[in-house]
Amino acid sequence: MKLIFSRRGQGRLVEGALACLILLISFGVAMYTINVKAQTLRRGFDLEDLAYSVLSILDEDGVLAKAVYFGRMDELRDSLNTLIPSSIGYRFEVRSLNGFLEQVLEGNDFKTGDAGSATYILSCYTDPDNPRIVVLALSR
């Protein structure tokens, strides 16, 4: 009790309060930063996850191979329109291993801004020397 009422004690209290204040402000700023960034990234993650899921489903069903290696792009377009909500734009790209763009399919008013994408490797028994890279980009 003596310490609290002494000058030295009051000084400590002020210092402690200041430290708490700075910590609180720091926490506040940190939380604000986390919130803003997490929201932005979360949207990216969601789109990326969705893109990977869509590619997985299409590949497991054989739709990807049929579209890329047998030219059945209409089937792919129908499947993409079914699997991807109409509020999400998509851009489906087929590239050779050296990155050359071979085919593009866009739908639902795709915008390049807030987009998430998935990269997938595709091969086919008919052409083992020519695997492709498939990219599905989704945007809100």
Add this chain to the structure above:
Amino acid sequence: MNSKGQILVVLAVLLGYMLISFASLTPSFNIFIFMLTPPKQALTSMYHSLEINAIAYASRIHTPDKVGFNTPKPQSLSLHAKSYISQLKSKFESIGVDQALWRIINVTEEYLFTFTNLGAVLNLNSTVSALALWSISKPYVPVDVNTSYKVELTLQDLNIEMNPYRYGFIYNSTVKYLHIVDNVTTKYPEVNFTAYVLSSNVWSRAEILKTTYRGNGVYSLAIDIGVPLNTRNPYVIVQVEDSYGVVLWFKCKA
């Protein structure tokens, strides 16, 4: 405020900055890892795709038309399946795609292809199968992946009867065809049947009069085999080609 207090304040400021930096870095760190690591579901699908394509590639090399209906050796089929993967790998190596993509196809651990009874003479309830079994773990892939892909063709029933419309015989057979993924998921792909019959020591194409799908991958076939060399015990080949490009076939006797 004395010097101790000032040190305390400076420490608090430093701690605050550290907290902010850590909080800001964590999501970036996560996204950095995520970008290099496709989700396990996508990675597994890619491996399933490689497996079924390797099976299809090997099975098509030994289609009946090319081998004169000789029973292929299971080892040679496995080698063909493995060579499919090797071709892909060498393609990736020669072009030098970036590291993240390379890691996806970098199948360096042992993987197994087993072909059973392809082209063999089958008894009832015997199965022709092709199995791909992979177990790939770190550091070869970012997450541990265990996959299996099995294609099965089973002869369920067969009998021979007189053709009521012309002189000759009809060969009725029931087969079951399915894909089993990771011992869990069963798929019933679209299939095309072709039949051949041995007459006068020559294999010739036989007309399939009727194909009836009974559900769950079970098909009943009515094959017009005409007048075979040995009417009591004719040899017939049933060949199945599915929408994934896999060709499985077997010989059977009525």
